Amino acid sequence: MNNIDLAEDAVLMRKVAGGDRRAFLSLYDKYAARVYGLALRVLGDRMTAEEIAQDAFVRMWTRAETFDPKRGRLSSWLLTITRRLALDRIRFESRRPPTSNYSNPGEAPEYVPDPASETEEARWATLKFALNTLPEEQRLVIELAFYHGMSHSQIAEYQATPLGTVKTRLRLGMKKLRLEWDQGEKSN
Amino acid sequence: MDHQAEEQLAAYVLGALDPEERLQVEAHLSGCPRCQAALAAYEGVAQGLLHAADPKRPPRSIRSNLAKQLGKTRARPSWRRSLQRVPAAGLGLAVGLIILLTANLGLLVQSQRLIEQGQKALAQQQAGQTAVALASYPSSQVALIEEDGVRGTFVYDPSLPVAVMYVWGLPRLSDDQVYQAWLVDAQGERLNGGLITFGADQGFGWLMIEAPKMMEDYIALGVTLEPAGGSPAPTGPRILGVDL
Known part of the structure; x- marks a missing residue:
């Protein structure tokens, strides 16, 4: 996403804060696939993911005033809200992690036009590739923590693995992801 | 807590710390610029993970539900717009006074x-x-x-x-x-x-x-x-x- 797109998002969000429905729907069309994709990734079932995606956009409408473009891009703000809502639902319903994996590397991704620039998309793709190529035990603990809201000790119990092992796997995996992320930043 | 706390930051951004560990990290972070910088780097990874989920086209019903709902739920009024209603001359005078006072103080x-x-x-x-x-x-x-x-x-x-x-x-x-x-x-x-x-x-x-x-x-x-x-x-x- 280039600076013009970021500025355009900021302008649209100011309009949304002023009650502009067209601006809201324009942003919905731009980000709905990312929001729904993340909700589906966390929750694993379409019906609840739809509810959460809808709730996230209602939050965008009612809290548009709190969005500050100087702090980051709109997609990150919106996806953070989505993850938070989805994790709250998981905790409220005491759900187990979904058995179907909507981000399975073997599954052909559905083509959805994406608002991100090639550079930005490449960086996210690099991180996703790095995540998928981590040793499985490291990838799993990161996914259980980030996408399913589980703490170290909950993961240890869920996987029947010693707590120290879980901590080490998570730390090593995140260190590798941070290296990939930092390299992406330098090359941009 | 020493600088090995840096190693806990990865778990902190993923939300994987138990409440007491999280509290200890936050207490440490408040006074440690080095760990604050490391945290910012890990926050970048967390943002990347947010975007790592495959985009999926949602059903059309969500858009139409939202369009109906917008009329019932109002966007929160802007405090900035309230400020904009203050007359420009009065605002200028107030700003001028503040600058003057600030210089003298x-x-x-x-x-x-x-x-x-x-x-x-x-x-x-x-x-x-x-x-x-x-x-x-x-x-x-x-x-x-x-x-x-x-x-x-x-x-x-x-x-x-x-x-x-x-x-x-x-x-x-x-x-x-x-x-x-x-x-x-x-x-x-x-x-x-x-x-x-x-x-x-x-x-x-x-x-x-x-x-x-x-x-x-x-x-x-x-x-x-x-x-x-x-x-x-x-x-x-x-x-x-x-x-x-």
Whole structure:
């Protein structure tokens, strides 16, 4: 996403804060696939993911005033809200992690036009590739923590693995992801 | 906690720490620029993970439901737009007066700054000690704050009138604004909980609350944006809230 797109998002969000429905729907069309994709990734079932995606956009409408473009891009703000809502639902319903994996590397991704620039998309793709190529035990603990809201000790119990092992796997995996992320930043 | 705390930051950004560990990391972060910088790097990874989920086209019904719902739910009114209604000449005069006063008070401010820095360090230390002490109480409770990119912890004991909040990721403020906390009781009354104090880079804030009643008498904590010095009752937009 280039600076013009970021500025355009900021302008649209100011309009949304002023009650502009067209601006809201324009942003919905731009980000709905990312929001729904993340909700589906966390929750694993379409019906609840739809509810959460809808709730996230209602939050965008009612809290548009709190969005500050100087702090980051709109997609990150919106996806953070989505993850938070989805994790709250998981905790409220005491759900187990979904058995179907909507981000399975073997599954052909559905083509959805994406608002991100090639550079930005490449960086996210690099991180996703790095995540998928981590040793499985490291990838799993990161996914259980980030996408399913589980703490170290909950993961240890869920996987029947010693707590120290879980901590080490998570730390090593995140260190590798941070290296990939930092390299992406330098090359941009 | 020494700089091996840096290793816990990866778990912190993923939300994988248990409440007590999280509190310890936050207490450490509030006074450690090195770990704050490392945290920023890990926050980048977390943002990347948000975008790593495959985009999926949602059903059309969501869009139409939202379009119907917009008429029933109003976007929150903007406090900035309220400010824009102040006449320009009056605003200019006020700004001019502020600049004049600021220039004349420059020397006094410089000497007071050292005193304030000392007081801030002491307050931060007290907040950290209180938080860790509270966390060790058997009946202590920890409410996690995760809202719109803001993260933090509120630790309290229902049978005590004391609580500590750590918060990370609040938008940077101009000098004429503050974040003010409010304790909400069962009748909906808002009691001033104090102003959030920030470290040098304004990224990490903390607040120690000494309430007139026990914490069990309050049902929620809220934070609003207020003019410098705070307000006797909430006037600005709600920034975050925690149910107790």
